[in-house]
Amino acid sequence: MTALLAWGQLRRRPAGFAGLAAALLLAVAAVTTFGALLGAERGVPAAESRATGGPGVVLIAGAFGEITVLVAFFVALHTLGFALRHQYRDLALLRTVAATPRQVRRLLRAQTGLVVLAVAAPGGLLGTVTARAFLDGLRHRGLAAPHARIAGTAPVVLAATAVTLLVATAAATAAARRVTRPAPAAALTGSTGAAPRTGALRPVAAAAALAGGVLLLRLAATRPAAEVDKSAQATLLGSLVLLAAVALAGPPVVRLPALLLGAAVRAVAPGTGWLAAANQRGYAHRLTAAAVPVALLTGLATTMATMTATARHAALAAGAPDGATSATDVWLRQAELGLLAAFGAVATLTTLVGLTAERRRELALLRLVGATRPQVLRTVAAETALTCAVGLLLGALVTAAATAAFSTAALGTPLPVVPLGTCARTAAAAVLFTVPTTLATAAVALRGPAVAAATGAPA
Structure with a gap:
């Protein structure tokens, strides 16, 4: 019965689970990729493995895997929350007709499990192709034995699916608290469960994460210059934490930058900017989520780009011939950045689409009080630009702290080599990605009569 209900929800709201499916597919692919690489040199003579330069395939796969898998599951948790928001009222209604919290949690776990099973095959195939391409790149640069190969990935795909399933179902259990914690009638009155009251656990967890990040950056800063790779991994992990x-x-973290940047938006566009800034102040949880x-x-x-520029400068300063060592590091970091960017893009796209689609009634009310469609879209654009600016500022602060630690280890000074052009292009890409x-x-949400949308009627 639970499986049938779960399948029915997936068929009824496929768009609501699209972001979760993309995140879980990338998670399966990432675990498959690095799991396959761990066994790539199995059977290769030890002398041949020792003849390769660099840290070796196992260490590279382990370093990539610990960062990428952590981001994968972070994004999966995030997208799972939006999958829950799309069916919040349906789950609340189930509770009003006598479904117990345990049954609701079981339903969410079943939904998540079905999504994992649906993406397991394509995720495993993507991971296998990526592992082979990555191993070719390692062999070409002399970082892997010439006879290393990827073979027999079926057990790795099964293990990757099991790991993803375990973490995803645990996340579903945690996410279910949003709909099972309040009384059934109270849950039914909320449309998405947005803006939940922050409990005492989150500030404690935030403080613990902050302390952990500071310790990791301290570890990165105290590595000797000869261990720049270890410093880089500690720096990247510290920035994630x-x-x-x-x-x-x-919200307590985003309120101050939103207030400062909101004043700038109001100065540039007094009418639209005022409304955009007011909306951001009134919906701090929504601003944080975006x-x-x-x-x-x-x-x-930007952290990866700045570390790469700093490492290259350190290699040249140390007299490395033509920066050869740095070129290999650059390639490795670019490959890692590509994987991380894929997860970040999924999280950003899912968040923006989900949050904007939920505002259909709010946007319709603006039209009913006299705002034209272009005015509403301009307000949404201003809000998105402000949200993007807040995200850029928060990311820049983390980058500054992380790269200062890395530069201390690599150059002996907390002032890193900042590639201004790359950072500017990253900021521009973020704006061009989020605003359109x-x-x-929003244009899709504004379709149809405003009265129907304001009353909650189907589009």
Whole structure:
């Protein structure tokens, strides 16, 4: 019975689970990729493995895997929350007709499990192709044995599916508290369960994440110059933990930058800017949910770019011939950045589309009080630009702290080599990615009569 209900919800609301499916597909692919690489040199003579340069395939796969898998599951947790929001009222209605919290949690776990099973095959195939392409790149650069190969990935795909299923179902259990915690009647009165009251656990978790991030950056800063790779991994992991601390802290962190940047928006566009800034102040949870993925995407990109530029400068200063060592590091970091950017893009896209689609009634009310369709779209564009600016600022602060630690280890100074052009292009790409996406979703939400949308009638 639970499986039938879960399948019915998936068929009824496929768009609501699209972001979750993309995140879980990437999670299966990431675990498959690095799991397959761990066994790539099995059977290769030890002398041949020792003859390769660099840290070796196992260490590279382990370093990539610990970062990428952590981001994958962070994004999966985020997208799972939006899958729950799309069916919040349906789940609340189930509770009013005598479904117990345990049954609701079981239903959500079944939904998540079905999504994992649906993406397991394509995720495993993507992971296998990526592992082979990555291994070819490692062999070409002399970082893997010539006879290393990817073979027999079926057990790895099964293990990747099991790991993803375990974490995803645990996340579903945690996410279910939003609909099972309040009384059934109270849950039914909320449309999406948005803006939940922050409990005592989140500030404690945010403080713990902040302390962990600071310790990791301290570890990165104290590595000797000869261990720049270890410093880079500690720096990247520390930046991820700091971004998790920002997400856990929630509205208290974003209110001040939103207030400062909102004043700038009001100065540039007094009418539209005032309404956009007021909306952001009134919906701090919504602002946090949208700004954190932008901070994740841009913060990781600028951190990686700045570390690469700093490492290259350190290699040249040490007299490396033509920067050869740095060129290999650059390639590895670019590959890692590509994987992380894919997860960040999924989180950002899912968040912006989900949050904007939920505002159909709110946007319709603006039209009913006299705002034209172009005016509403301009307001949404201003809000998105403000949200993007808040995310960029948060990402920049994390980048500054992380790269200062890395530069201390690599150059002996907390002032890193900042590639201004790359950082500017990253910020521009974030704006070009978020604003059109939000405007397109808002244009769809504005379709149809405003009265029907304001009363909650189907589009």
